[in-house]
């Protein structure tokens with residue numbers, strides 16, 4: 001297949017690019033490099049199966065040659081307002097990537113009669129009132145909160161994807177991605193795992209927003225990519241949760257990072273103000289993925305963190 005991946009220079013986009021190339025497909029990667037990083041694709045320079053186009057998907061997308069699959073990953077994705085890369089600091093770009101970018105990406109799929117996969121998110125569920133979250137849950141989203149630029153853009157993107165499927169008969173797929181971590185997350189990303197790992201590697205106290213009793217379920221990137229790759233090959237059009245169902249409080253997650261890194265200041269935790277609209281609990285119900293894809297995560301949180309450390313050590317020059 002000839003695959004167009006938007007957001008190819010990002011954390012997940014670059015890992016999916018690698019997987020598709022390893023499976024023998026050719027990939028055109030597209031990114032505007034606002035939050036993506038060219039270094040994530042540097043190892044593909046000179047690979048005949050890969051080409052890169054610097055472009056903002058909110059503008060018209062031109063992709064040369066025949067496209068068989070469009071995979072739309074382009075978007076800022078960190079909710080942290082203290083990071084310059086957090087979507088609260090890129091609110092218009094985030095809405096445009098989710099709305100105009102999805103429209104353009106679907107337009108390419110329609111022009112080529114290509115298959116399409118949308119990277120959606122557990123943020124669709126907002127601060128969920130149902131637990132764990134099944135795909136049938138409609139969510140609890142503040143439409144004007146600081147996270148709404150991401151949440152509502154992705155909800156719009158899902159609606160538009162289903163409209164193209166129902167009205168234009170495009171073979172579309174929607175993956176709802178839950179918290180994922182691993183090599184290639186940016187140091188300045190602002191999300192919990194990269195923040196914790198680099199604070200621990202610098203022997204600093206970890207910063208917890210709120211009381212640390214909020215939960216997340218963290219999935220190692222390799223497991224996530226396997227789930228997405230399997231979903232790409234189905235005929236299933238409704239959303240599918242892909243994530244790790246093992247739920248931890250943020251405090252427990254911080255403690256595990258301290259333990260694995262041997263942080264000498266691991267007994268000290270810095271408490272900071274809770275972020276606006278921060279979901280209190282999040283855990284995917286992955287029954288649909290299990291049944292449809294025969295997929296479930298294999299890498300434990302401990303193993304995944306251990307496999308992530310060398311990347312951050314190298315980035316920090318340690």
Ligand code: UDP
Pocket residue numbers: 078079080179190191192193195196207208209210214216250275278279
């Ligand atoms: N968090 C934290 N300290 C940090 C970064 C994040 O306590 O340095 C918390 C954050 O408030 C949230 C959880 O960790 O409750 C996960 O945040 P993240 O930004 O990783 O992603 P989210 O799941 O909120 O999209």
